[in-house]
Amino acid sequence: TSVFVSGANGFIAQHIVKQLLTKGYNVIGSVRSKAKGEELKALIKDEKFAYEIVPSLTEDGAFDDALKKHPEVSVFLHTASPFTFSVNDVENDLMKPAVNGTLNALRAIKEHGPQIKRVVVTSSAVAVFGFGPQFDANKVYNEDDWNPVTYEQALSNPVFGYFGSKKFAEKAAHDFVAKEKVNFGISFINPPYVFGPQAYAIKDKANLNTSNEVVNKLIKLSKGEEIPVEGSVFVDVRDVARAHLVAFEKDEAISKRLLLVSGSYTLDTIANIINKKFPHTTVPKGDESRNSEITKAIHKFDNSRTQKILGFEFKPLEESIVDTVGQIYNA
Template identity: 70%
Template sequence: MIDMGINTASVMVFVSGANGYIAQHVVKQLLAKGYTVVGSVRSESKGDELKLLIQNEKFSYEVIPTLSDKNAFDAALKKHPEVTVFLHTASPVSFAIEDVENDLVKPAIEGTLNALRSIKEHAPQITRVVITSSAVAMWGFGSHFDGNKVHDELDWSPITYEEGLAGASFGYKSSKKYAELAAHDFMTKEKPNFAITYVHPTYTFGPQAYVVKDKKNLNLSNEIVNQVIKLGKDDEIPEHGNVFADVRDVAQAHIVAFESDEAIGQRLLLASGDFTLDSVAEIINRRFPHSNVPRGDVSRNEEIKKKMIHKYDNSKTRKILGFEFKTLEESIYDMVEQLDNA
C-alpha cells in the first residue's frame, strides 16, 4: 500500500489511454492529489490537445500508436523508470467497425497482455497495476440476461468468444471478458512482482473532466443520456434502462484500487443504482424547466427493470472503496448543466 503520509508528488503514475472519458477524470484526480502523471495517447496531436486541457506541469504524455504492437509500451516504460503505478484504461470501445475480432476483441486482449508483459520485463519497480474492465465482463446480456439473478464481484459473463463475434455490441462485451481473463491467466503463469486490481464500471454518466469538445457526439455511455436530450417534447422516449455509475466515482475507484491493500486482487463493481430513460427525462425536466425534453413516464420503470435491468450486490466493493457513490440525479444534473454551458 502507498503510504499516504508521504508526498504523493514522489509517486509517478502511468495512465494508458489518458485522453479517454474515464481516464481524463482519473488524471485530473491524480493531479489534484499531488501525483505526477504520464499518460499514453495515440498521436502527438492528441497529446498536445490533452496537455492544453490539463495545463499542469506534473502531466506529460507518451505516444503509443497501437496497443496491438507486442512492444507497444516498452519505450515509454524504459523512458520513465520512476513510474511505480500503472493504470491500464486504454481499450477499443468504438462500435463503428467492420471486423469485430481484429478491430475490437483481439486489440483489447493483446493490449492488456502487451502492457503486463512490458511492465514485467522493463519496469520491475512497478508494484501496483489497475485494469479498467467493465460490468459486461460480469453479467449477461441478450439471451444471457437473467432478471432474477443477483450479480456480485465473483460473477463472469456467460458470453462465449464465438458469440462475441456476432456484432460490435457483443464484441465489446466479449473483449472485456476475455481481456480480463487473459490478465488473470498472466498473473497465474508469470507471477510478476506487481499486484493487480480490476475496476468494472457499469454505464458511466457525468460531466467531462475538462471541457466538452463536441456535445453532439459524446462517449458511448453519455450518448445514452444525450439521446434523451436531443428529443423534442412530443417525441417518444425509448424503453431502455440499466445500471449506472458516476464517472467521478469510477475515477476515484481507480485511485483507491492502487492505494489500498484491501483492493489487491479484487474485482471492483462500480454500480450506483439503476436508471431508465424515463427517469433521466424526469430529472432533466424537473431541474431544467427550459428543456424541450419530453416528460418521462416513470410508471414504466418497474416493467423495464424486469425486462432489462440487472440486479446486483456490490457491498464488497463499497466496503473496500470507503466512499459514498453519487446519485443518478447528481450525475444527470452535472452532465446536462455542463452541456448547457458548452
C-alpha cells in the first residue's frame, strides 16, 4: 500500500512517515521545495520513501500533478497547514493555505485519485474547543463540539486566526464530502498541544516547532526566572502519528473526528518533571500550588469515543516531557 503524506517534513508528519515505513507502507511525501525534499530523504534513509514538490497549497490544482504521477497511492493524509502565530496577514498566511489547501487536496483526490479509498485530515482541538470569551469552564468538550469562532473574529489576530484556519479547513472538508460524490472514507484528527521528540533529529534547538516551543521556552529559562502562569491540554506526537494510521486502517474511524487528548499540564508541573529527571537543568522549580487556579481555565474533555476507536492508551505527560527534553539536552 502507498500512502501520500502532505507536508511530510513537518513535526507530526515525520512521525507519521516513520511509523508508516516501519509498518511496511510505501510513502510519497509532499514538501515545498527540492531542498526540503532532499533534506528529508537524507534524514529518513529508506527506499520506501519518495517525495514530490508541491510549492503552494493555495494554487489551483496544487496536488494534481503529484497524484497523477502516483496512481498507486490508495491513502492520502493531509497534514500540511501553517502552524504559527507570527504572521502579518491572517487571511493570506493562515486561513487560505489551511482552507484552500484542504480543498485542493480533496479536489485532486476526487479528480485524479479515484483509487484512493481513505483520507485523513489533520485538524486540531482548536476546531473543537472555544477560547477567550468563547471558552466555557463548565462544559465537558467532546467529539461533537465546534469552536464557535466566526471567520471575521478569526481575522482579528493571529491566534484566533490559527484557530479559525483549523476550524474552517475542517468544515470545508466536511462540506466537500457531503456535497460531492467521493470514493473515499474520510477521518479527522483533532489534537491539542502536541509534545514529544522529533522523529529523526533536531535541526535547530533554538527554534522548535510551535507546540514544542512551549517546553523549549522553559528550557531556555535560568534558575531564578519566573515560570509563566500557563497550562492547557496535550498529547504526545507518537500517539498523534499512530492515530493517523488507525484512522485509515480501521473502518470504525470513517467519518469520525478523533479528539486526541492525553491530559492537562501546567508549566509548573512540566518544570518539576524536568527538575526531577534532569538534576543539572537550569529550569527553575515549578510552584504547583498554582495548578488548581490555572486548571480553571483549561478545557474539560471526554474523548471516550475516540479512545474506543483507537484502542491504545495515550502516553502520560511525564514520558512525553522526559523524551522531548532528553532529546533537546542531547542535541
